Amino acid sequence: MSASPVPPTPPPGPRSARPNVAVTLDGEEVLAFPGETVLALARRLGVPIPTLCQLDGVSVYGGCRLCVVEVEGEHRLPLACATEVSADMEVRSTSAELRDHRRRIVALLFAEGSHVCAACVASGACELQDLATETGVDHVPYELTFPSHEVDASHPFFVLDRDRCVLCTRCVRVCDEIEGAHVWDIAQRGSDARLIAGMDQPWGEVASCTSCGKCVAACPTGALYHQGTASGERRPDPGLIAFLADARAGVWEPRDNGAVSQPRDAAGPHEQGTTP
Amino acid sequence: MTTSSTRRPRVATAWLAGCSGCHMSFLDLDEALFDLAERADVVFGPLTDAKVFPTDVDLTLVEGAVTNTDNLELAQAIRANTRVVVSFGDCAVTGNITALRNALGDPSELLQRVYVEHPDLTGVVPTEVVPGLLPKVLPLHEVIGVDVYLPGCPPTADRIKTALFALLDAIEAGEDIASVAAARAPGDLRFGN
Amino acid sequence: MGKLIDLDAMRDAELAARSRRTHRALVCSSTGCLSAGAAGVRAALVAEIEAADRADTLQVVPTGCPGLCSRGPLVQVEPRTGPATLYAEVDPDGARSIVRDHLLGDRTGDQATTEVAVVPADLPFFAHQTKVVLANAGRIDPDRLEDYVAAGGYRALYDTLTTMTPEQALTAVERSGLRGRGGAGYPTGRKWRLLAEAPGDHKVVVANGDEGDPGAFMDRTIMDSDPHRVLEGLVIAAYATGAERGYIYVRAEYPLAIERLERAIRAAKRSRLLGKGVLGTDLSFDVQVRVGAGAFVCGEETALMASIEGRRGLPQLRPPYPTERGLWGEPTMINNVETLANIPAILGNGPEWFAAMGTAESPGTKVFALAGSLMTTGLIEVPMGISLRTIVEDMAGGIAGGRRFKAAQTGGPSGGCIPERFLDTPVDYEHLRALGSMMGSGGLVVIDDTVNMPEFARFYMAFCRDESCGKCVPCRVGTVQLHALLDRICNGQGRRRDLQHLESLCRTVQVTSLCGLGQSAPNPVVSTLEHFRDEYEALLVEEPVPSAVVTGDAS
Structure with missing residues (x-):
């Protein structure tokens, strides 16, 4: 996991160049920055493309497959998060077939985990719950597998509930690439794959964990949360990661933290207001 | 799926294994309940006195998961006598809280622990009057065909209202039910609350 | 640095030594025959010959695989002149009788011994074959460089290094029309050119020997029967593309192939066929074997590199x-083992010779591992474009047990089922793909009419589910759910909507x-749905x- 072949690159933006790559997005001619990904372009223009494993500030993973798009002349469906624009590219961000694929992928995630929104800390601020709404998953036509992994509450500040983990590896990448601690990784393969701390130890016993909480901030579901968080109380902060990555790259900009607040005066440390 | 337009639509609700929260939310339709009463007959459900599921029902909202033989039989009776079955709320749609027992495996161990090993009880697993448990709690669509899904824990009164009247419109007009579900706005469905 | 090899001298010495023998007994010591008891057969041959004090004129040679795997252990007796005799299903007693009656006695050929089955020389199993990559399999001792050299080995490398520029070697591969034998059929020359033209001073070439399809053992046989051929192909690839390092990635389940490749590499280094100044030229190229850890997905190029x-x-x-x-950020090219094993022959005989075999779009030969309900199973090498019917009915002798042919599965878990009405299809990349299957690496599993197709598809889906790495959601969870849907249907619990979900998923x-x-995981389902809905x-x-x-009141 550590030597990912796709290194994080600072997002191209107004500082680096002018948008001068002519691209057709959903039938409209638009200008993209050189090196901009299809996803970044779509977001800049307010075109919604669902994502899950993608996280600004860390490397591209390409595991959730939700951001598949159609590109004219390509027989495969490229990922918006991993595909850079090129001149005269014609991209369709949505189609009946893409909607079907995205809906099925989200349904698969619901079938795999134990995603009981009504009893989850993340309900109301969960990217998987939002994805179900966004992609139109109104039921799961597959066999619900009802996993029962152990909950790891050994850490003094945080909890890991693997039944809610979607294996997006945001925490793995954040801990490795931003914090440099590499506490997290995935063990086993296929449907046995699971998130592990350290050498598959209880999280609280992993000496390399700095308790920085960035993994908790980055988690899209209720798999990682602060101790003592009750149902519907979790407030993730994935934007923190891009902020830290930008700051390190020397493109510091004050954050608009208005929308982000911890649910309570957390006893544990968290990243808000700290300098990277 | 069409119905005769010569009579008022017949609507039912049913309560399988769930907390009744979806029915509470249904009651939150408030003044819209008058609109419903004006347009349709509510012929079965926790809010009526009927003991046996009637025949010739146009629309049934089914709350709750299928956890025992009673649930199963009622679900089958509903399907046999209803034109449009709505899986109503997260327990019916996914199993939700009711299905949390599935992660514990075979429920006979649980029954043994509760009824036999517990010192204050009679020492036997009750078998009379109470229905038998199914090995696994199932969402409604695992035991009968479902036409429309209305997730939420509970679905808000607004979402219930939107779905209910859109479906009544379609039933009265003899329209295809699948197109009603397809036409809904993303905000009309959401798991949890 | 080892001593520079003199190919001619080594060949002459080897042939001279061979001419002192009246007979050579070639004992298949490839994985299949070894598991059937070939080691005991070989020991019995050696003991009987030594007891007769004839070790100076009778030689026992452990070899690679002649291909007739279902009839092993195989012993081929080769007189100094005249036709060879192939004995099948040899046990130690049979081995002793071969020595007594054939090697020491005066009986030869079909009447040599009445105690051991003799395979007729004109068996259709062999008659339709054209051996290029398997030319030495069953003919030489894979552990002896001398044997490979005596069979003409490393001559193509020598000629390439001394008479051709890298560009000429690359052009020869391009003109041969060789396509990747690992399954996808990407033109090999195009791949080589991509590496040759990539900027970088530390390029890498990799031989992919991670063959993992159930029922497939083509690459294993090439590696454990003729490891030097793979090495020679790899060195030529390095010369043509400018690579300085090579890896042979072999799955851990192939210990014999690993052992023989390691030994071949050591021998090649001693003779300066590898290392600094290959064959006295400026070429420097080193090769290491890397062993997998039991994951099917590591046959995929990028996963393979991560594993290395x-x-x-x-x-x-x-x-x-x-x-x-x-690899480590350097330009890297990965070729299948069988692809590389074609290279010495292409450079040695010229691209036109190669292109003349097979079909215009798919030139050359292809090795297939025949498995399943066939009379004869084993390994064959046939020209591309041969019909499935020839393979199934003529070469393999049709279906065993008086059953009927139902389908042929090509391409393993990534492939599809081909029903009887397409048996006359020529076997090449395009035709198989058009049928919803694929060439794959060369596994060919034939099933008879006792097999239930949904259950057959479920078997392959279980394989893919167990081998999914878990990185992406559609594969990690999708294969679990496709298997669950197949399970439900096979168990008589499937509804029409489950079949619809199966197809859409x-x-x-x-x-x-x-x-x-x-x-490709859904391919077996899709193709059985198409042909056996x-x-x-x-x-x-x-x-x-x-x-x-x-429990409770179930009334």
Whole structure:
């Protein structure tokens, strides 16, 4: 996991160049920055493309497959998060077939985990719950597998509930690439794959964990949360990661933290207001 | 799926294994309940006195998961006598809280622990009057065909209202039910609350 | 640095030594025959010859695989002149009688011994074959460099290095029309050119020997029967593309292949066929064997590279392609073992010779591993374009046990089922793909009419589910759910809507999975649905009733 072949690159933006790559997005001619990904372009223009494993500030993973798009002349469906624009590219961000694929992928995630929104800390601020709404998953036509992994509450500040983990590896990448601690990784393969701390130890016993909480901030579901968080109380902060990555790259900009607040005066440390 | 337009639509609700929260939310339709009463007959459900599921029902909202033989039989009776079955709320749609027992495996161990090993009880697993448990709690669509899904824990009164009247419109007009579900706005469905 | 090899001298010495023998007994010591008891057969031959004090004129040679695996252990007796005799199903007693009656006695040929089965020389199994990559398999001792050289080995490398520029060697491969034998059929010359033209001073070439399809053992046989051929192909590839390092990635389940490759590498280094100044030229090239850890997905290029680097064997997004950014960031090219084993013959005989075999679009030969309900199973090498019917009915002798042919599965878990009405299809990349199957690496599993197709598809789906790496959702969860749907249908609990979900999910897993494993995992389902849909339909039910009630009033 550590030597990912796709290194994080600072997002191209107004500082680096002018948008001068002519691209057709959903039938409209638009200008993209050189090196901009299809996803970044779509977001800049307010075109919604669902994502899950993608996280600004860390490397591209390409595991959730939700951001598949159609590109004219390509027989495969490229990922918006991993595909850079090129001149005269014609991209369709949505189609009946893409909607079907995205809906099925989200349904698969619901079938795999134990995603009981009504009893989850993340309900109301969960990217998987939002994805179900966004992609139109109104039921799961597959066999619900009802996993029962152990909950790891050994850490003094945080909890890991693997039944809610979607294996997006945001925490793995954040801990490795931003914090440099590499506490997290995935063990086993296929449907046995699971998130592990350290050498598959209880999280609280992993000496390399700095308790920085960035993994908790980055988690899209209720798999990682602060101790003592009750149902519907979790407030993730994935934007923190891009902020830290930008700051390190020397493109510091004050954050608009208005929308982000911890649910309570957390006893544990968290990243808000700290300098990277 | 069409119905005769010569009579008022017949609507039912049913309560399988769930907390009744979806029915509470249904009651939150408030003044819209008058609109419903004006347009349709509510012929079965926790809010009526009927003991046996009637025949010739146009629309049934089914709350709750299928956890025992009673649930199963009622679900089958509903399907046999209803034109449009709505899986109503997260327990019916996914199993939700009711299905949390599935992660514990075979429920006979649980029954043994509760009824036999517990010192204050009679020492036997009750078998009379109470229905038998199914090995696994199932969402409604695992035991009968479902036409429309209305997730939420509970679905808000607004979402219930939107779905209910859109479906009544379609039933009265003899329209295809699948197109009603397809036409809904993303905000009309959401798991949890 | 070892002593520079003199190919002619080594060949002459070897042939001279051979001419002192009246007979050579070639004992298949490839994985199949070894597991059938070939080691005991060989020991019995040696003991009997020594007891007769004839070790100076009778030689026992452990060899690679002659291909007739279902009839092993195989012993081939080769007189100094005249036709050879192939004995099948030899046991130690049979071995002793071969020595007594054939090697020491005066009986030869078909009448040599009455105690051991003799395979007729004109057996259709052999008659339709054209051996290029398997030319030495069953003919030489894979552990002796001298044997390979005596068979003409490393001559193509020598000629290439001394008479051709790298560009000329590359052009020869391009003109041969050789396509990747690992399954996808990408033109090998185009791949080589991508590496040759990639900027970088530390390019890498990799031989992919991670063959993992159930029922497939082509690459294993090439590696354990003729390891030097793979090495020679790899060195030529390095010369043509400018690579300085090579790896042979072999799955851990092939210990014999690993052992023989390691030994071949040591021998090649001693003779300066590898290392600094190959054959006295400026070429420097080193090769290491890297052993997998039991993951099917590591046959996928990017996962294979991750595994070589010591990371988890997960596929990575492409681009960047390996030739742009491969092992440790260096331009890297990965060729299948069988692809590389073709290279010495192409350079030695010329691209036109190669292109004349097979079909215009798919020149050359292909090795197939025949498995399943056939009279004869084993390994064959046939010209591309041969019909499936020739393979199944003529070469393999048709279906065993008086049953009927039902389907041929090509391409392993990534392939599809070909029903009887397409038996006359020529075997090449395009035709198989048009049938919804694929060439794959060369596994050919034939099933008879006792096999239920949904269950057959379920078997392959279980394989893919167990081998999914878990990185991407469609493969990790999709294969679990496709298997669950197949399970439900096979168990008589499937409803029409389950069949619909099966089909729609197949499509999503095919087009949204990250790598070839997931993209092709639904193929067995899709192709059996296309050709044997009625078998699925017949299993569907209206609405199954949930099974057993745990307790309570079940009335």
